[in-house]
Amino acid sequence: MARAATTTDAFNAVAEPRRRQILDLLMAGERPVGELAELLGLAQPQVSKHLRVLREVDLVRVRDEGRQRLYRVHAAPLQPLHAWLSRYEQAWNDRFDAMEDVLDDLASDSRPHAPLSGGRPDDQHTTEGES
Incomplete structure (x- = not known):
């Protein structure tokens, strides 16, 4: 049986550990791809491929801010x-x-159990001066 494409649903998309790491990082807030790449220790093209898969199943949304693209989690899927x-x-x-x-x-x-007879006989003696 052929394996389903990773872009068909969230189950397949999050099966890949690096994509789960990306989602974990994005839970803290929006991040650009360069920052994700640095935190993951991966090349930017690798992170971009993972982000593409996450975007295709709508787990990640992107917005442009100037020359930067910021990615964030979309948890509904x-x-x-x-x-x-x-x-x-x-x-x-x-x-x-x-x-x-x-x-x-x-x-x-x-747990030690209390003796039934109130203790051992040698425990019941008193020393002089005790009452």
């Missing part, structure tokens, strides 16, 4: 991805809750 992942989030939360219950049980089993 991530909604289907979020909806899909949220089903798994509940499963993970259930597993973490179950693990927490097991850890609580283990912790309570390992």
Whole structure:
């Protein structure tokens, strides 16, 4: 089966780690491609290719400011991805809750228990002057 083009939807676009890094950087605000390239340690043409893919699925918007093009995140196309992942989030939360219950049980089993008779006989003696 042929692989879908990376520009068909947000799922495919964010499958590439560098594109996720770009989105992470753009979450802080608008940035020009040169700044993105510098922060990522990539050549500007590589970053531009990733930005093109992100623009084609509408995850990134661009605006001109003088001679510069500033890129920013447009998060709305991530909604289907979020909806899909949220089903798994509940499963993970259930597993973490179950693990927490097991850890609580283990912790309570390992705590020292108070003696039933009020202590060992040698703990009940008093020294002179104590009452």
